[in-house]
Amino acid sequence: MISLNPEQRAAVEHADGPLLVLAGAGSGKTRVLTARIARLLETGVQPHRILAVTFTNKAAEVMRQRIASLVGHEPVGLWAGTFHSVCARLLRLEADRTDRTRSFTIYDENDSQRAVKRAMEEVDVDPRRWSVAVLRARISDAKNALVGPEGQVVTAFDPLSRVTGEVYPAYERILASCNAYAFDDLLVRAVRLLEGDPHVREKYGGRFAYILVDEYQDTNHAQYRLVRVLAKVHGNLCVVGDDDQSIYGWRGADIRNILDFERDFPGTTVVRLEQNYRSTGSILEVANAIIARNRSRVEKRLRTDRPDGCRVVVSALRDERAEAAWTIRRIESLRDSYTLGDVGILYRTNAQSRAYEDALRGARMPYRVVGGIRFYERREVKDVLAYLQLVVNPADDMAFLRAVSWPRRGVGAVSLERLAAGRSRVAAGMGADGSLLAAAARADEVEGLPVAAAKALKTFAAGIESLRTLLPEAPAVDVAEECLRAFKLRSALEAEEDGEDRVDNVDELIAGMVSFSGEPLEEEVGTEGGGLELFLQHVSLLSDVDQYDPEEGVVSLMTLHNAKGMEFPVVFVGGVGDGLLPLGRSAETAEGVEEERRLFYVGLTRAMDRLLVTHVARRWRAGSSMPCAPSSFLEDLPEHAVERPMFGVAVGPPGRRGSSSFRSAPRATWATAAGWTGGLDAAVDGGDFGWRYDPSMGGVDSTPVGTDPEPVYDYSESQEPFELTVGGRIAHPRFGHGTVVALSGDGMGTKARIEFDESGVKTLLVAHAGLRPAPG
DNA sequence: GATCGGTATTTTTTT
DNA sequence: AATACCGATC
Numbered sequence A: 001m002i003s004l005n006p007e008q009r010a011a012v013e014h015a016d017g018p019l020l021v022l023a024g025a026g027s028g029k030t031r032v033l034t035a036r037i038a039r040l041l042e043t044g045v046q047p048h049r050i051l052a053v054t055f056t057n058k059a060a061e062v063m064r065q066r067i068a069s070l071v072g073h074e075p076v077g078l079w080a081g082t083f084h085s086v087c088a089r090l091l092r093l094e095a096d097r098t099d100r101t102r103s104f105t106i107y108d109e110n111d112s113q114r115a116v117k118r119a120m121e122e123v124d125v126d127p128r129r130w131s132v133a134v135l136r137a138r139i140s141d142a143k144n145a146l147v148g149p150e151g152q153v154v155t156a157f158d159p160l161s162r163v164t165g166e167v168y169p170a171y172e173r174i175l176a177s178c179n180a181y182a183f184d185d186l187l188v189r190a191v192r193l194l195e196g197d198p199h200v201r202e203k204y205g206g207r208f209a210y211i212l213v214d215e216y217q218d219t220n221h222a223q224y225r226l227v228r229v230l231a232k233v234h235g236n237l238c239v240v241g242d243d244d245q246s247i248y249g250w251r252g253a254d255i256r257n258i259l260d261f262e263r264d265f266p267g268t269t270v271v272r273l274e275q276n277y278r279s280t281g282s283i284l285e286v287a288n289a290i291i292a293r294n295r296s297r298v299e300k301r302l303r304t305d306r307p308d309g310c311r312v313v314v315s316a317l318r319d320e321r322a323e324a325a326w327t328i329r330r331i332e333s334l335r336d337s338y339t340l341g342d343v344g345i346l347y348r349t350n351a352q353s354r355a356y357e358d359a360l361r362g363a364r365m366p367y368r369v370v371g372g373i374r375f376y377e378r379r380e381v382k383d384v385l386a387y388l389q390l391v392v393n394p395a396d397d398m399a400f401l402r403a404v405s406w407p408r409r410g411v412g413a414v415s416l417e418r419l420a421a422g423r424s425r426v427a428a429g430m431g432a433d434g435s436l437l438a439a440a441a442r443a444d445e446v447e448g449l450p451v452a453a454a455k456a457l458k459t460f461a462a463g464i465e466s467l468r469t470l471l472p473e474a475p476a477v478d479v480a481e482e483c484l485r486a487f488k489l490r491s492a493l494e495a496e497e498d499g500e501d502r503v504d505n506v507d508e509l510i511a512g513m514v515s516f517s518g519e520p521l522e523e524e525v526g527t528e529g530g531g532l533e534l535f536l537q538h539v540s541l542l543s544d545v546d547q548y549d550p551e552e553g554v555v556s557l558m559t560l561h562n563a564k565g566m567e568f569p570v571v572f573v574g575g576v577g578d579g580l581l582p583l584g585r586s587a588e589t590a591e592g593v594e595e596e597r598r599l600f601y602v603g604l605t606r607a608m609d610r611l612l613v614t615h616v617a618r619r620w621r622a623g624s625s626m627p628c629a630p631s632s633f634l635e636d637l638p639e640h641a642v643e644r645p646m647f648g649v650a651v652g653p654p655g656r657r658g659s660s661s662f663r664s665a666p667r668a669t670w671a672t673a674a675g676w677t678g679g680l681d682a683a684v685d686g687g688d689f690g691w692r693y694d695p696s697m698g699g700v701d702s703t704p705v706g707t708d709p710e711p712v713y714d715y716s717e718s719q720e721p722f723e724l725t726v727g728g729r730i731a732h733p734r735f736g737h738g739t740v741v742a743l744s745g746d747g748m749g750t751k752a753r754i755e756f757d758e759s760g761v762k763t764l765l766v767a768h769a770g771l772r773p774a775p776g
Numbered sequence B: 001g002a003t004c005g006g007t008a009t010t011t012t013t014t015t
Numbered sequence C: 001a002a003t004a005c006c007g008a009t010c
Helices: A006-013 A029-042 A057-071 A083-093 A109-122 A132-144 A149-154 A159-177 A183-196 A198-207 A221-231 A281-291 A320-333 A350-362 A379-392 A397-404 A413-430 A436-441 A451-470 A476-486 A489-494 A499-515 A529-540 A590-604 A632-636 A667-685 A715-719
Strands: A019-023 A050-053 A079-081 A105-107 A180-182 A210-213 A237-241 A269-273 A312-317 A343-347 A367-370 A555-559 A568-573 A607-616 A618-621 A624-627 A729-732 A736-744 A751-756 A760-765
Touching: A006 A029, A006 A269, A019 A029, A029 A050, A029 A057, A029 A210, A029 A237, A050 A083, A057 A079, A079 A083, A083 A183, A083 A221, A083 A529, A105 A109, A105 A183, A105 A397, A105 A529, A109 A132, A109 A159, A109 A180, A109 A397, A132 A159, A132 A183, A132 A221, A149 A159, A159 A180, A180 A183, A183 A198, A183 A221, A198 A221, A210 A221, A221 A237, A281 A312, A281 A590, A281 A607, A281 A632, A312 A320, A320 A350, A320 A568, A320 A607, A343 A350, A350 A367, A350 A555, A379 A397, A379 A451, A379 A476, A379 A489, A379 A499, A379 A529, A397 A436, A397 A451, A413 A436, A413 A451, A436 A451, A451 A476, A476 A489, A476 A499, A476 A529, A489 A499, A568 A590, A590 A607, A590 A632
Parallel strands: A019 A237, A019 A269, A050 A079, A050 A210, A105 A180, A210 A237, A312 A607, A343 A555, A343 A568, A367 A555, A568 A607
Antiparallel strands: A618 A624, A729 A736, A736 A751, A751 A760
């Protein structure tokens, strides 16, 4: 059994009735959740009577594993996943009671936006006057608040709302006709199903005797309603969260969900976990000081038994390149005590990763960026997925348009326009559905279509149709491989720029398919389509964090948002400057600033031993360099827990008041520093803003990083516990055994050319290929 | 119908 | 700086 402190034990052993666990950062809440589920199982609760909602799929997976090791067997039948994946499963299982089939497609933001655009065309809303992105976001907000299309028009006072009210219903029609759900729809439709259909409500409400929700402070209204309706029957709802870590207000998360929990669920037992097991005293002191400045919060103070440890380092650098270079030198100096996998670099916006990446690459230090462009959003991956989606869900027009347009087959925008215009007629004549694919199959009946285009469309449709015949029998991988073959997709990719990389990515997609086993859930055994539809729905809901492997042994880079729930012995928080943290737009309202402060707090509390915060004097944004004052958040640092290293010495222009130094700046200096920005601006106009770095003081100069050949890290060693050498024998999850014939590139870009015993020669990205030493 | 090149627009964070 | 979208040309 896990060892627990009294509060944790109380949460774990709490019997029935609502339970609110207010769990501060690093207070062992995952431990509590896991232990609680394990205990429920040990007391004889059947796994399928439990629903655990986590914030990421990864967290669900980890939880499942830990439970398995605690109770000694797989918790078969336990539902564990994100709100979105749980809802998707519900909608799949109960598809008969919805207007979609179980093979529905899940549209990502991109697909949704394209659907919104089509909706706008339908109802004649000028896309030049109204931003598609804004309208999509508006509708998304409405959905997360459970406001349907009809709810918009009624409250339409301002023009934007009125336009939204026009577009929303058309958008809904398009989604329905494509047999697709947007992300938000998964929540909306699941709630509607549970609240509106007594049969479904009783089935699942009755089934889930115990419901546990992690990160409850980040639930939105739809999620709250989902939890409420499900927990109604048994009332055994356990939520875990921390109002200080609520960072998703911008996507509808309502902090009141957690603040009002006791009122919403009478008879709630409250457990507070304020003992932090993660961070040193200094780190916690700094984090506490920062978050204490928020006005709207439940008063609490995390404590730790750990010694104070090193002071928190706060450093001012010239620009983001210097910041990145400084960060790398710090990592190097910490290498005696820590491995690269111990290091996390956190920042506010994805764009900030770039400077770090350049520097890391230059230093040959292996790293991994979590977030940014997701793997499944890469163009070539999406293209291949579009084919598969179309095979599984022939009504999916977005997939059709994407697949039919790549590779080029002589069907352009005009022909597709004609096809769309002619489809209802074709459909009416045939009794077929109104999908573009169905129309394409009868393209010769569409008026005004060039003969060549019609022929190409028919061939395409026939190709998809023949893949469909494989569905009931063939495993997902076989369908995919046959698809690649039938449409010659691999060679189409090879012909493109970066073709090799793209092929590698597609190979990785296939490999992922092989290792995907679906969830061991009895309801879904015997699923048609060889699991392809499950796989597609699964990857639609995967985030980059889900792919993150903490064992990889490389430096991790991610946004503060993505860092939620993680911890690192060494944490760098970069770009802590005005306009970035708090971020410009968010800083316009008091609530916005408070959320940004919570975000900063989340970042600070990820650190176990060492915390280093940096900010820069100038930052590139939208193509030009802008002065950047230290973040106002830095004014609240308790100086005795902080160390300001002696470099990044600012030397203002002669005669200016801004000749202050950051060197061991006492608190008062920060006021000066803020005022000094004015001096900086003035100096910039003069063409020289007067920063000087003295390398002898350990300072960072602006020499391009990477010209220095030392030090070199062996990427293969740090990533995997074996060495990749030319001539070595390896095993690949999909291609089987093979011999390495060449290695090229470095860092994340390391590629291995491998001659496989059965599948021939392939070039793979080592970082993604999942290679292992061949047994024996 | 496809390709090229220009211009406009964009940067918040993500399931 | 980078991308997306649009229009003109082949």
